[in-house]
Amino acid sequence: MPLVYCGACSHAPGITARPERADTQTRQALYKALCKMGDDIRATGAEALIVVAAEHFANFFMNNMPAFAIGMADSYEGPIEEEAFLKIKRTKVPGNKALSRKLIEGVMQTVDVAYAEEWKFDHGIAVPLHFITPDYDLPIVPANINCQGPPLTPLKRAWAFGEALRTAADAQAERIALLATGGISHWPATPDSGKINAEWDREFLDRWARNDKDALLSYTDAEIYRDGGQGGFEIRTFVAAAAAGKGAKGTIEFSEPVPAFAVSATVARMAVISS
Amino acid sequence: MSLYQVQKLIYQLNRDPRTRERYARERDAVLAEYDLTDEERAALVQPDIGLLYVLGVNGQLLMHFAALHKIEWNDYLERMRHGLAKHGQVREGVYAATGYEGVEAHDARLKAEREKR
Numbered sequence: 373m374p375l376v377y378c379g380a381c382s383h384a385p386g387i388t389a390r391p392e393r394a395d396t397q398t399r400q401a402l403y404k405a406l407c408k409m410g411d412d413i414r415a416t417g418a419e420a421l422i423v424v425a426a427e428h429f430a431n432f433f434m435n436n437m438p439a440f441a442i443g444m445a446d447s448y449e450g451p452i453e454e455e456a457f458l459k460i461k462r463t464k465v466p467g468n469k470a471l472s473r474k475l476i477e478g479v480m481q482t483v484d485v486a487y488a489e490e491w492k493f494d495h496g497i498a499v500p501l502h503f504i505t506p507d508y509d510l511p512i513v514p515a516n517i518n519c520q521g522p523p524l525t526p527l528k529r530a531w532a533f534g535e536a537l538r539t540a541a542d543a544q545a546e547r548i549a550l551l552a553t554g555g556i557s558h559w560p561a562t563p564d565s566g567k568i569n570a571e572w573d574r575e576f577l578d579r580w581a582r583n584d585k586d587a588l589l590s591y592t593d594a595e596i597y598r599d600g601g602q603g604g605f606e607i608r609t610f611v612a613a614a615a616a617g618k619g620a621k622g623t624i625e626f627s628e629p630v631p632a633f634a635v636s637a638t639v640a641r642m643a644v645i646s647s
Numbered sequence: 648m649s650l651y652q653v654q655k656l657i658y659q660l661n662r663d664p665r666t667r668e669r670y671a672r673e674r675d676a677v678l679a680e681y682d683l684t685d686e687e688r689a690a691l692v693q694p695d696i697g698l699l700y701v702l703g704v705n706g707q708l709l710m711h712f713a714a715l716h717k718i719e720w721n722d723y724l725e726r727m728r729h730g731l732a733k734h735g736q737v738r739e740g741v742y743a744a745t746g747y748e749g750v751e752a753h754d755a756r757l758k759a760e761r762e763k764r
Contacts, residue, residue, distance in 0.1 A: 390720060395754065428707035433658045434651060452662050457714040492662060520707060522741060561706025562742055563727045566750040602706070602741045631753040 375541045376416035377549035378620075378642040379409060380580070380613045381504075383425065384555060385495040386633035388459045388502055393632035405626035405639040406503035409551075412641065413504060418549035420468050420511045421504075422475070422537060423497050424613065426519035426554045426606040430494035438486035439525040440533050442479065443514040444472040450493025458495055460502050465493065468511040471546060475513060478540025483533050500553050517612060519554065519605040527589045530608040534615025541616075552613035554606030555635040557599065564601070566631035572599045573627070573636040576607060580640065581622040583614050603635070610640075617642035650703050650739050652681040653691065657704065661711040696723060697730020703739030 391399055413421065430452045432438060446469045451460055472487075479485045491514050493501075501508065517533060518525045525533075541548040556576050557569035579587040588611050596604040614622070626639040656678070659666040670677045678688055690698040696713055700706075713723040727744075737743040747753075 393750070395758070429658050429705070430662055433655065435655065453711060454714050457711075520705065559745065559747070561710040562700075563724055563731065563744045564747040565724060566753055567745070567747040568753075597741065601745070629757060631750040631757070 373542070373545060373547050375538055375550060375616065375644050376418050376547045377413050378613055378616050378644045379550070380552040380554070380610045380638070380640045381406060381409060381500050382555060382633070382635050382637045382639075383496045383499045383553040384558070384560070384633045384635045384637070385453065385458055385499060387499050387637065389457055390632055394630050398628050398630055398637075402626060402628070402630070402637045402639070403503060406500065408625070409639050409641070410504035410506070413510070413549045413551075416549060417547050418510065419546045420471055420513055420548050422513045422515055422541065422548060422550045423500070424515045424517065424534075424537070424550065424552040424609045425496035426609050427496050427516045428494050428520060430492045431488060432516065432518070434521045437518055437521050438516070439518050439529060440483060441486040441488055441516045442472060442476050443467060443491040444476060444487045445469055445489050445491060448491045448493055448512065448514060451498035452492050452494050453498075458498065460498050463508060465501065465508050466511045467513065471511070471544065472513050474544055475537070475540045478543055479533070479536040481536070482539075483529070483536045485533070496553055500551065504551070517608045519608050524593060524605055525608055527591060527608060527611055530611045531585065531589060531615040534612030535618075537612065538616040538618055550613065550616050552609035554609040555603040556607060556610070556638065557601055558603030558635045559601035560603045560634055565634045567601070568629040568631060568634070568636055569599055569601075570629040570636055573629070576610070577624050577627060577638065577640065580610055580614055581624055583617055583619060583621055583642070585614070588614055613642060617644055620644050649682050649684060649687065652683055653687050653699070653702065654704055654708055656681045656691065657708045657712045660715060661708060667715070695730070696726035697728075698734060699730075700727040700742070701730045701734040701737055703737055703742065705740060706742045
């Protein structure tokens, strides 16, 4: 069954941790767009959701940092963040170990992916799920690209990972959705938190919506760091989603710079299925 | 400088409730398991968020370490700014400060742009 859904969205902790600090109208529009994304995923009849995230040291550290990892368990815990900080209750989220294993075996044909039979979610997965699957009733397959501890996964390999995920998902009987989460430009958890390069973000999203592989892969890490900050390294997840789109075009359903959330809050979808 | 060791301890504290419990009960014993300089150990114990930031602790680790110590978000940002003023720019890693007008001024600018549209 071909991949039934492919999208990307922001995961900034401020979205749930500090909602009152954002412009009310913008916040409500973002929440609506995120909830609609959940409705759209359910409308495809998805039986599992691969979440390609840029995790922040919940599971992986510089003692053994994988370029790519996929979870392989029947359930996951999260978020690791204090409930009082993130304002998301810690919970158990369903997984699907057998499906994970099949996907990992598929991805391994072309990409050397690490697998993990335990995985703690952080805000990178927990914030989107809070809106998209608030009842935690859709099995999740967590996947990660190293966007945090340099040397980072090269963009062209993030593309290869997205292609491998698509091929592996298409080969399954189950209806599978894929969601990439990450920021575009941001300087998170620094004194510059809130800084956003909105022009750079627009240009990136334009390349993403056109699914212009060459343009998406043309950024160097030095350029990303200069123009998009250390948070900009997370474009790797968007790049993987574009690759999973297999040449389809994307739609930017919502994108607004929200300083209180420290990102251009974004909800975007790749049209993976021709109707 | 053993930034790796400082970050490893914070990583364990952030993700593992048992490490947090041990740290609350027998902090010195936990600290002794990591190869830390006196400056690093003192910065962790205080905790001196500004100095930890300047030493190069990744913000994704540091913000949770601050939350663990019940340090409110604006206070967390202020402590990093204080650290920069006192100790100079970040010494290692990719979390250097680059300068920013601040959320309130930025919000006001965006609002003005929205109203013009």
